[in-house]
Amino acid sequence: MTENEHSENTREAEIREAVRDRYKRLAQKETPCCSSPEEATCGCGGIYPSAEVLSLPAEAVAVSAGCGNPAAIAELKEGMIVVDLGSGGGIDAFLASKRVGSAGKVFGIDATPEMIARARKTAKENGFDNVEFRLGEIEHIPLESNVADVVISNCVINLSPDKPRVFKEAFRVLKPGGKLAVSDILLMKELPSTIKEDVAAWSACVSGAMLEEDYLQAIRSAGFVSEKVVDRQVYSEEQLRSHISADSFTGDLGALVASCRVSAFKPGA
Ligand SMILES: C[S@@+](CC[C@H](N)C(=O)[O-])C[C@H]1O[C@@H](n2cnc3c(N)ncnc32)[C@H](O)[C@@H]1O
Numbered sequence: 001m002t003e004n005e006h007s008e009n010t011r012e013a014e015i016r017e018a019v020r021d022r023y024k025r026l027a028q029k030e031t032p033c034c035s036s037p038e039e040a041t042c043g044c045g046g047i048y049p050s051a052e053v054l055s056l057p058a059e060a061v062a063v064s065a066g067c068g069n070p071a072a073i074a075e076l077k078e079g080m081i082v083v084d085l086g087s088g089g090g091i092d093a094f095l096a097s098k099r100v101g102s103a104g105k106v107f108g109i110d111a112t113p114e115m116i117a118r119a120r121k122t123a124k125e126n127g128f129d130n131v132e133f134r135l136g137e138i139e140h141i142p143l144e145s146n147v148a149d150v151v152i153s154n155c156v157i158n159l160s161p162d163k164p165r166v167f168k169e170a171f172r173v174l175k176p177g178g179k180l181a182v183s184d185i186l187l188m189k190e191l192p193s194t195i196k197e198d199v200a201a202w203s204a205c206v207s208g209a210m211l212e213e214d215y216l217q218a219i220r221s222a223g224f225v226s227e228k229v230v231d232r233q234v235y236s237e238e239q240l241r242s243h244i245s246a247d248s249f250t251g252d253l254g255a256l257v258a259s260c261r262v263s264a265f266k267p268g269a
Pocket residue numbers: 019020023043063064065066067085086087088089090091092109110111112115136137138139153154155156159160205
């Protein structure tokens with residue numbers, strides 16, 4: 001192994017550990033979501049229509065950490081099979097579960113054991129019989145090929161150190177004609193190197209984000225077609241600073257990142 005490869009592997013291991021640690025702590029949280037300013041971007045902060053939030057288990061809403069509402073662009077129908085990449089406490093999986101009904105099925109995939117345990121408990125206690133949470137990395141989805149009608153994901157792919165691999169895996173598990181519908185943080189322009197190198201800012205869904213055109217290219221390279229950014233909500237400097245506790249980062253941080261909804265299709269048979 002070259003010195004370069006060694007340092008890349010070390011950095012990847014460091015990122016994965018920081019991500020698991022952050023979401024392990026979130027999974028163990030009892031207090032409601034949005035109880036502190038740094039959580040202002042979490043799921044109950046106006047991301048979902050309030051009627052939808054009220055219809056979901058409080059245990060899932062409390063640890064919601066998404067940046068959008070991917071199910072809203074997923075066109076879910078009764079009987080569909082849905083995969084949620086990085087399902088966390090399960091908020092989007094439970095929303096999808098209601099849409100696909102008892103004839104459908106939702107698989108939530110997450111790499112943090114504490115999140116999986118919490119989501120499984122919530123599913124059991126609230127009677128979500130058509131949802132199954134599986135422990136695993138989204139770079140190696142623990143599902144067979146060609147099984148899903150829709151793959152959703154909410155603020156997770158930016159956390160992966162190997163995003164091209166995630167898109168290849170999403171493509172693999174989708175049936176021909178299946179849809180990818182994700183919310184994610186994307187860059188409007190390159191981040192300052194101080195933020196880019198900061199592991200805590202990576203686990204806060206910022207440093208790992210890709211430029212919009214590179215993200216769409218990675219989706220295309222995985223085999224998808226009709227890839228597009230459906231909408232974007234650009235973060236103000238204040239929003240970004242509160243998100244990454246960025247006191248130590250100087251310079252103009254306005255209009256650097258956006259929460260985007262992106263869709264694409266696996267070509268039909
Ligand atoms: C920002 S949270 C979003 C959780 C959920 N989608 C939501 O909207 O509440 C990111 C989640 O992705 C999981 N995660 C991060 N990287 C992952 C990876 N490479 N493979 C699987 N899960 C991952 C974390 O454990 C965490 O639960």
